[in-house]
């Protein structure tokens with residue numbers, strides 16, 4: 001990627017897209033193209049084709065898509081499937097048609113089977129049943145992963161790059177208690193409990209499941225690294241994680257400390273825990289020379305600071 005290459009960041013208002021835009025700008029890239037959803041609805045094939053025809057981007061980071069937590073996934077599976085498949089399908093096809101040099105697509109760790117051996121390796125894809133609540137989203141993401149592979153194979157190119165980040169967190173995340181991912185929901189819960197002077201806070205499950213989280217700016221760095229090292233990549237997907245996991249209990253303790261909540265943390269064991277562990281094996285990508293640099297405490301401090309400074313926006317996004 002040259003500093004003046006035309007780089008389209010799809011989904012620049014989101015968690016990953018905003019981190020990508022920030023990193024690209026700070027690395028001196030000047031040709032960044034972004035469009036809001038109102039300006040360009042990526043589920044519309046004609047809008048996407050017109051955009052690629054007019055803008056002729058050289059590189060694309062496809063960080064646009066519909067994401068959400070357990071409740072949203074369970075309530076709107078058809079919307080999750082339709083939105084994500086349409087966006088991928090339209091953008092992949094236009095990228096091929098208008099000769100994009102490289103495109104980075106993002107899968108998700110929920111593409112791996114519910115009973116996946118740990119650590120989860122790239123070759124575990126499609127080796128078992130996936131978790132029911134995120135089935136539609138996971139199938140859409142699997143379609144994208146296979147899509148990248150298929151376009152590369154059929155058109156004898158290495159244009160399409162498929163990365164599978166584990167759960168991300170950071171500034172510009174969604175802090176809605178129903179729609180958000182676990183870390184942003186925890187930050188908001190602890191913050192509100194502190195402000196309301198609550199003596200205790202009750203969290204779902206036993207707190208024992210272990211999860212891996214990665215700061216959005218580390219995924220942005222990994223994505224830029226992948227673009228620059230596309231020649232070294234094989235025609236397959238790559239896991240992107242930190243290699244370190246924490247129990248939900250440990251994460252709750254860290255967040256309560258950062259937020260400054262000193263009440264009791266109770267666990268509602270009538271609520272489901274989900275898989276006991278979800279840790280990616282990212283060695284294939286790490287062996288190419290990339291490494292994550294943000295530890296969880298630092299990343300969560302930055303995220304909480306952003307939440308405090310943008311509490312109105314965070315609530316508006318949530319609505």
Ligand SMILES: NC(=O)c1ccc[n+]([C@@H]2O[C@H](COP(=O)([O-])OP(=O)(O)OC[C@H]3O[C@@H](n4cnc5c(N)ncnc54)[C@H](OP(=O)(O)O)[C@@H]3O)[C@@H](O)[C@H]2O)c1
Nearest residue numbers: 011013014015016037041042043063064065106108167168
């Ligand atoms: N968050 C995670 O933990 C995680 C983990 C693994 C993979 N991923 C994948 O990484 C990508 C980025 O995730 P994220 O968490 O950054 O998502 P996000 O914060 O929800 O942002 C999604 C972005 O996509 C845009 N968008 C949604 N529908 C669109 C449409 N029809 N047309 C144009 N733009 C549209 C949104 O625009 P608006 O602002 O207008 O809504 C927003 O900018 C997604 O593909 C996701 O599946 C995420």
